Amino acid sequence: MTELKPLSIDFFQQPTLELAQNLLGCLLVKETEEGIASGYIVETEAYIGPGDRASHGFGNRRTKRTEILFGEAGYVYTFVTHTHTLVNVVSGPAEESEGILVRAIEPVEGIDLMRERRGIDNLRNLTNGPGKLTKALKIKMDDYGLPITKPPLYITTGKIPEAISKGPRVGIENSGEAKHYPWRFWITGNPFVSRKG
DNA sequence: AACCGGATATACT
DNA sequence: GTATATCCGGTTT
Structure with a gap:
């Protein structure tokens, strides 16, 4: 095993659409008292505030909830929808609401812990969705606003994807034109x- | 394919 | 205060 260090803050300062692709293959790590759980990021989506109706920061709407999106790149934006927590990485410069949703990871470390947290055995179903991976890694609203560059929640280099696919984002039916933007990226x-791509 | 759960925030009155 | 919407997932038809 090579020693893995968190990516530094400047990695997150590249343009959002590039960062979304460059995060593919990187390792997302969550440390807890129960142990470490991690996985390669295999699917992301970009949300670019001002002109993106699917983004919580659409039209530069700045609220308590979205405040972190307007901050500097490299911080964690968590929110809850229905019964699930979703995790984003803030990107783009300060004062601009841009972020990247982590939609799926490939389990690497702490797989038994993930199985326990998810209450299932099937490896394939542990982390193949944005609400699933947060439960497997125990990412919650507690993590809102943390830097993504140091424990307990951070991203390291991982493997290099062989090929990247892209397409429209998922679950944003009510977002006008924005629903067609090809801002979802995954490892082919x-x-x-x-979802299959 | 439908539907419903149940956290959080924001919009409406 | 009440109503409505949501970057979802599991269960039921």
Whole structure:
């Protein structure tokens, strides 16, 4: 095993659409008292505030909830929808609401812990969706606003994807034109993406 | 394919 | 205060 260090803050300062693709293959790590759980990021989506009706920061709407999106790149934006927590990485410069949703990971470390947290055995179903991976890694609203560059929640280099696919984002039916933007990226053929691509 | 759960935030009155 | 919407997932038809 090579020693893995968190990516530094400047990695997150590249343009959002590039960062969304460059995060594919990186390792997302969550440390807890129960142990470490991690996985390669295999699917992401970009949300670019001002002109993106699917983004919580659409039209530069700045609220308590979205405040972190307007901050500097490299911080964690968590929110809850229905019964699930979703995790984003803030990107773009300060004062601009841009972020990247982590939609799926490929389990690497702490797989038994993930199985326990998810209450299932099937490896393929542990982390192949944005609400699933947060439960497997125990990412919650507690993590809102943390830097993504140091424990307990951070991203390291991982493997280099062989090929990247892209397409429209998922679950944003009510977002006008924005629903067609090809801002979802995934590692081609990876079995842990949330939907086949 | 439908539907419903149940956290959080924001919009409406 | 009440109503409505949501970057979802599991269960039921």
